[in-house]
Structure formats: structure tokens, C-alpha cells
Amino acid sequence: MTFKLSTTAVAVSAAMLTLSAGAALASDGESLGSDPIRIVMPYGAGGSTDITARIIAANAAEHCGSRIDVVSMPGAGGMEGLQFVADAAPNGHTILMADYSATITQTLTEDTPWEVEDWVPIVHLTDWKPTVYVKADHDIQSIEDWIELAEAEPNSLVFGHADPLSLVHLPLVLLEQETGIQNVHLPTTGGGETRTMILGGHIDLGMTLPPSIVSNVNSGEVTAIGVFADERSDVLPDVPTFQEAGYDVSFEAPLLVYTFSSVPESIQQELSECIMQGLETDTAQTMSTQASAGLDNVQGLESAQAIYRETTQRVRDVLAAINQD
């Protein structure tokens, strides 16, 4: 869940921050120095982001020339983590790892001291594919079943999702706009609660990411009925995409590493390269497979920034459409 700095580490990083002027000199302003790099996550520890961050920390450290620490700062709905990275010295030693809810959705819906453009993605780690699933003995066992039932009785099916407007909620909104069906939206505290409710028969459908339910699918407890992606998921290859079923809704969630815009481009480039090098190693790939982290196709700056712009536009469109209702 949470990787929390001990009091000693707090004292050490406090000392480091006060010496940041010296650190800036040490890294001569335009290239990455040898001070430790901190990957900040605006989430609690133990989740998919955390595991991916730890894989980076374990493998990219030698390529980036310094130790890499993973810091979890879930405070204030994740805003504290982003604030921390925004306020840090612009030397590339404090970077952010998050999905678009933190950098795009939150920025557009709340009063934040930064704009979407202030976050510069430098590595495109993977794309998470939101997956809809049901209990194995439920009447609905396919996308067609769902649409049929929902059209017959609007607002009768309860759909559980974590966090309103998050990456496991927006695709539902898009699908409902596309098809006109209506479901009851039930926010939960996260993937875990959604799964408990599905398994306990308290709700009809849920949305989550494939690695979370692989084991339940394989043991026959749940059925994954559809993926909101362009292609099928590697870990759930039998699950069709919504596009295959005839509904043109796909909203993958890119997991990106960001620096704040104040960091010089040369450092951004350096960071991007060393992280990618670290992730290409055999150890990293093995860890990624073990943890179903999906890090077999890591892309660099151009890809990351392109997908970020694209996602921003899509989120803007969805938000505009929601606000019109």
C-alpha cells in the first residue's frame, strides 16, 4: 500500500532539499547528477503503479547513475504528490508516475495550481485496458447480453467502479453515450471493493484492470466480458474488445512517467533513456511478466507526449459531453 519514508529518511531528504542549491551545481544544471531519483506516486502503496515503479527502481538505477526511491504520497486525493513534484528543484530528481486521472482529469475538473501542459511525459510505460467483468453465474455473460438486458430494463443493472471519472469509469460513460443504455453507477473505494461486491452478488457488473482479475477468471469465479481497448489484453486473450462487438468505444489508460515542465529538456531526454534502458533488461522483463505489469513495449518521449495530448483531448470531450447532460 504505502511506501512511507521513515523519520530518518525524512531528515535525510530535508537535508537534501536544503542542499538542493549545491545539488543543482553538482548536476551542472543541464544533466542528471548522481543524487537519488525519487519516483512519486499519488497513490497508496501496493497497487499496480507501485509495483511498476519498484520494477523501474530495481532495474534502472544503474543506468541512471543513482539510487531510485519510490515515494507514495496519496494525500489530498493525490494532489499533495503532484504538488511535491511541481515544487521540487527542476533537476530531474523528482519525477511523477501516474495515470491520466491525476494529471489530466483532476486538473480539468478541479482548481489546481498547474495546467495539463505543465506535466511533461517522458516515458510511455504501458496502456492499461479497462475490462468489464461479471460473476461467473450471472445472467450476463457477454457484451451482447449486457446491452440487451440494459435496453430492456433501463437503470436496472448496477455497475460498480472506483472513483467517479477515473479510468475505470469514463469508458462506461462513453459506452452509455454511444449506445444510449442506462445503468446505475455505484462508486466504490477501488478495484478490491468492486471485486468483493461482484463475488458477493451485490452488484451486476464491474470494471477493473486485467491483472487484478486474472486469477479469478482462471479459477472460474468471474467472467470478463469486454475490454475497452484497440486490441485484446495479453493476460486475458479470450476476452473480446468492445470494438469487436460492434461498439466503437476504446479508452486505454496510458501509464506515464512525467517531469514537471520546469525541468530542462536535456535532463528529460536523459531520464527517458536511462529508464527505458533499465526496463529493457532481462531482469526487468522477468519481473514484469511475474507481476503482469505489461512492460514489454515501453516507449519514449515522442510516444508518451503524443498519447498524452490525445488522451487530454478525449478527456476534454468526455467531460464536455457529461456537463451538457
Next chain:
Amino acid sequence: MLDLLVEASALAFHPYVLMYVMLGVLLGITLGAIPGLSGDMAIALLLPFVFFLEPAMAMGLLVGIYKGGLFGGSIAAISFGVPGTPGAAATSIDGYQAKLNGKPSKALHTALYSSVIGDTTSDLVLIFIAVPLAAVALTFGPIEFFALYAFSLILIAALSQGMVAKGLAVAAIGILLAMIGRDPITGATRLTFGMPGLSGGLSLIPVLIGIFAISEVVVQGSKLWRRKVDKLMDDVAEQASLLQGYDISKDKLTWAEFKFTLKATYIGAAVGTFIGALPGAGQSLAAFMSYGLAQRFSRKPEDFGKGSLEGIASAESGNSATCGSTFIPLFAFGIPGSATAALFGAAFILMGMTPGPSLLTDNTEIIYALFLTLIFANLVNLVLGKFLLPYYSRIAMIQPGFMIPGVFILAIVGTYAANNSVVDVWVLLFAGALGVTLRLMSFPLAPLVLGFIIGPGAERSLRQAMIMGGGDWAVLIKSPIAIGFYVAAFALILLFTFALRAKK
């Protein structure tokens, strides 16, 4: 099964594993005893090491920390009135009173024994009836959870004997404080007065430590000040003595006293194990519910709140009994039911094991070794605890004049370290002020903490239930389990009212 156990023992009882367990327990007890720091933190900090250690050793270390932390929280709770971990909040009610009565060693020993008994019960349940219990846990949806929370609130408000109205009022304040931040359904911020730092709500640690510790620091500090002003002549010898003449040999826990607390311990073990298996319910809820129920069934309920050993035993047992059962949802379905379970889940993944139904069948040897380690760690906890307690008892009796600055600084640093948040430190001070105010007006503090802890869950489950029911209040009694809780709550109120009348 038997040959599996034999193989697993070879793994689990390897000297290095045993060493890591001991190290873990020591770390856990120490960190748990420091307010603001907890076993969870240590587990999170040491997760990277899981990559480099062999699975059995890594498990040994993490398990040791977890269990040590569960007991460690009670040390600060008893010694300073500050729960070292949220789960120890209920322990501090009677624990601190016991210390003020000059009996910290009795209190600490009671806490240790009940902690180990509760923990072992939970581990045995995990090992033998995890799957059926998991199935029961699944039947708890929003409707059932709300009934559970409502039941606990009534139980806890009735805790404060003779002050039920004040107890309810304070619980309501706690719930209100918990509402600061985001609306759980729509995500809109509320009660934040435009301050972005509050948009995530108030964290539990600063509120807990503030209410208990800071207010205690202020109260003790003012007592010292008054003593200095009133008494012109102080006994120099008395001041020089660090321990105020505390004689530990007069403060031993007798066998009779221990037997007397057993009923409370068993209640805690049962309640804690069950609550621990419910995803999201939490250690504090288990502790408070155990405490409340133990009071109901105690032969000396009037002692609760005044240093009752039964009070300590039930709270600690309830708290520690969540240890084994918190793994049940993780093992049965791959769902972490608590932050600790999630951390262990991450550790499993890092070791190449996938939490979920296949965990037991795919990794039988390691999991059996884990079970053995769980039981063994309890033993280590007991032995190490017993060894450390005399020292802790003496520390507990250090004169307030010396202890107060230490507790104050520790509280602030511990709070900051918990979440790297300066906002938390402000919350700590504000909570401290609130705690002082409540104490001055003779309001009980414990219901506020419980209200704060279960407020979010209660609100969320109520609103989720309403969404599911399409806005119809009748949905709340659509479940037999829920009806059961409401009936029990009603019965409790009746019992309590009659008991009160009978006493008069």
C-alpha cells in the same frame, strides 16, 4: 497433509527464517510503540528487500513486523495514553488509566497475553477455516456493512456509562470530522473551506494522536505548571527520582487476574477474527467492538474506563485477532481487505506468487511454511514481549515533567513521517485543541475516534445501499444479516436501559 507440513517445516524452521522473524518482531514492537509509526510503514519500507531475500525469510520478516506492530501499539497506549497504532485506540482507554493507577506492568502483561491469544486464534482460523469464512465475508455488501457500523456506533456510545448522550454527541462530531474532504460518491469536495490541503480529508493518525496525545500533553503540562505555582516547597528527593517511587515488584500480574481476563480475551478473539475477515472493516473497529461487547458480558462492567484489565484484554485481543483473518480475503479471492493485506499481496507478487484462489494450490509449500511462521511468530512475540516489558513499564512511569516534551516531539515527527504531509501536523495541533476542549467539558474521547474511523464507511455504505435500492429506504432491511444487526442493537439498548434501572 502431513508430509506437506513436514516439508514446510523444513522451510519455515530454517535458522535464518527464525532470525528474520525475531528481527521483524523486534522492529514491529519498537515501531508500533512510537505514535505515528506503525508496522505497516515498516513493511512498506522493507518491501524492496523482498526481491533479495528468499520467500520464507521475507515472509518471516514481514510477519514478525506485522505481529510485533499489533502489540507494540498498546505499549504507547498504556504508557503515554497515545495509541501507537490506530488499532490500539481502544486499549488506551483502560490501559492508560491502569498506568495512572500505578499498574503499568499488569496492564502491559495483560495486553501482551491477550494479544498473543487473539492473534493465535485468528491464525488458526486462517489455516483451517479460511474458505468458509471467506464465503461469509462475501455476503457483506453495503446493506450489511451499514448495519454493522450502526450496531458498533450504538455499542460504543453505550460504552460511556452514564454519559451515553455525551458519547453519542462526541461520536457525531467524529463522523462530522470524517466528512471533511471528498464526498465518497460524487468526489466533490466539502467542508474544506476552500483549503486544498483539506481536500483529501483529515488523516487518521494526526487526529488520533492529536486527540489523545496532544491533549494529554497539554493537560499534564498544565498540571505541572499549577503544581509549580501552588506548591512553593517541593520535595527535592521526590523530584530527583525519575520513577516517582515506582516499585515494579508490587505490580505483577497474578494468575487469578489473568484468569479473570480470559473471558474478555476470548470475546476479543472471536470478534476480532470475524471483523478482520471483512474487507475494509479494520483493526480499530474490531478493538472497539470487542471492548464494547466485553463490557456487556463482564461481571464488573463498572470498572471499564477506570483501568479494567478486562477492558485492556478485550481491546488488545480484538485488535490482534485481525492479524490472521485479514489474509482470508486475500487468499480466498485475491482481494486485500486491509492496507497490510495489500502490502503482503504486493510482496507475494514481487515473489512471483499471485494472490487469489490459486495461491494455495500453486505455492502449497510456501504457504504452509507461512502458516507455520505465523504461529511461530506469536511465540516470538510472547517471549520478546515478556523480556522487554519490565523496561517499558519503567519507561511508562517516568515523571511527566520529563516525558511530556518527548511525547510532544515524537507526536509531531511521527505524524509528519506517516504521510510526508505538513497538513497533517496542523491537523494534529487542531485535534489536540479539540481534545483539550472535550476533556475540559468532561466528554469522553473514545467515541469520537470511533465515529471518525467508521464515519466514512458508514456514509459510503449507506449511500451505496441507497443507490442500489433506487432511493428507497426499505433497502436497508432487505438483508437477513442486516436485520440481525439491527435487532442486536435494539436488544443492547433494551438490556442497557434495564440494567441501569435495575441498578437504581
